[in-house]
Amino acid sequence: MMVDSEVVLDVEALRAEFPALQQQVRGFPLAYLDNAATTQKPRRVIEAVARYYERDNANVHRGVHALSVRATKLFDEARATVASFLGAARPEEIVFLRGCTEAINLLAHTLGSRLRPGDEIVLSQLEHHSNIVPWQMACERTGAKIRVVPIHDDGTLDLEAYRDLLGERTRIVSILHVSNALGTINPIREIAEAAHAVGATVIVDGAQSAPHLPIDVRALGADFYAFSGHKVYGPTGIGALYGRYELLEDLPPFQGGGDMIARVAFDGTTYAKPPARFEAGTPNISGAVGLAEAIRFVQEIGLERIGRWEETLTRMAHEALGEIPGLTIHGPREGKAGVVSFSLRGAHPHDIGTILDTQGVAIRAGHHCAQPLMARLGVPATARASFGLYNTPSEVQALARGLEEVRRVLGL
Amino acid sequence: MSDLRELYQEVILDHNHRPRNQGELPDANAVAEGHNPLCGDQLTLYLKVEDGKIADIRFQGCGCAISTASASIMTEAVKGKSVEEVREIFQRFHALVTGEAEGQEFFDEFDSLMALAGVKEFPVRVKCATLAWHTLQQALEGGGVASTE
DSSP states (O other): OOOOGGGTOOHHHHHTTOGGGGOEETTEEOEEOBTTTOOOOOHHHHHHHHHIIIIIOOOSSSOOSHHHHHHHHHHHHHHHHHHHHHTOSSGGGEEEESOHHHHHHHHHHHGGGGOOTTOEEEEETTOOGGGTHHHHHHHHHHOOEEEEEOBOTTSOBOHHHHHHHOOTTEEEEEEESBOTTTOBBOOHHHHHHHHHHTTOEEEEEOTTTTTTSOOOHHHHTOSEEEEEGGGGTSOTTOEEEEEOHHHHHHSOOSSOSTTSEEEEETTEEEEOOTTGGGOOSSOOHHHHHHHHHHHHHHHHHOHHHHHHHHHHHHHHHHHHHHTSTTEEEESOSSSBOSEEEEEETTBOHHHHHHHHHTTTEEOEEEOTTOHHHHHHHTOSOEEEEEOOTTOOHHHHHHHHHHHHHHHHHTTO | OHHHHHHTOHHHHHHHHSOSSBSOOTTOSEEEEEEETTTTEEEEEEEEEETTEEEEEEEEEEOOHHHHHHHHHHHHHHTTOBHHHHHHHHHHHHHHHTTSOOOGGGGTTOHHHHGGGGGGGOGGGHHHHHHHHHHHHHHHTTOEEEEOO
8 A cells, every 4th residue: 555645635734734633632643534524724725714814804895995996806805706616607607605505495495485386306316415404394384305326236216216306396406416425426417407407496505525536517418516615624603605606696685785785775675696605694704705815825725736646546445445344434435535435343433432532543433424325335434534635544544544453342 | 542442332232133022012001212313323112101101112223333332221220120220320311421421330240341441532422322212201391302402
């Protein structure tokens, strides 16, 4: 498993930029392998947020004073940075929100308000609860129905079944790009083409793809695409929704308040144009500033290189874990992004997580907010290691060693 | 590492591998379900309560080693006890696993309950150790669903 890490990334130099990675946990160097849950933050992101508060803090789109002008400029620049990151046609196609979950809730309320009884929303068996529950709530309000695209045993979508599900009642197809639980990369372009052919709107949950793959929303054919900043080395509480401008323009508002209006009177209010229409209240300005810095950080490294590096680590993990007796890796072997989800016979994922933690190895154990997927796989939960740009082959080794310790402690 | 040995000691592993009183209880007169939403663990508890005492008890479900062993040990500890005694044991057990009490003197008659004392060094696992007990409480209060959240 020897790899010259400089071939793809200078990982040691990159790691040095992450203060949280410089610590020991229970006497071991931290091996942070829970990046699908959230990523650590590089110093420049932390500093960008601090700098904003130290120097530029003011409310946006209001004041004529110097600080407000600077804060507004930073906020607008952040929007442009996100637009270029996603390949949007213009910055006005980017709505700043708390994250992917809020973005899907926004769509379930606005787009969802136009659903009629019998209309259909197509989701997949792989979805995170955040792309299931908002739609169930929309169905309760409107009488629409959810149809679920099944998966093959290897955790890839059954595209034939998907095509059969599409029909004249299909209004919305909302599907994740990369599975948080298995790492499966879904063929969004193909999915979008088929959906558009029946006149449906395509929503892509990009929470797990934005950190790992170069994104071009127009090439993907996404009408809407949502992601969370904290999974792309940015702050928590900030994310963005991309929407094709004419579609955003056609949507009713989500929340009401300041910033989302053109004119307010008690006999009626005129709403602002997108994106302001969907950004009621003072936005997360510092979050947007931090997110923009995080995006510049990953863009300087290059998403393609990051993806290749994580692919290398994933392959190594498959090799190392494949040698452990009783261990099963869920999901596809190829065509996946930075996630290794596994079960170890005789060991519950929670016990695996606790025992690995005592060796400084941080993984996720549980249902990954994808209980319908767990039911399909026939497991109550899995253990999941997920990689980021700063992980190393020696951390993969630490995981494998840790799993040997799990077997010893549990007497397997 | 000694904390880990303390947590996964022989008694726990034994109850995890060979849980006691596992299965359904056809003549149960109290049933409750327990969920740990955090990890998806779930457990169904069947009780036969007669004259204010737990005449029989069984459990079914899937969970981690700690929650399975704790459920198994609990069934042994409460069988034959009165409802009041069970409440008192739970209080003491809760204090033990949260580190609020040493509990040594309380549990002389239930060595196995003491085996779960190691949980106090792993605060996120306290819910695993108490899931069965919360479910038992729920069953005694008329059934339904208990949750650790």
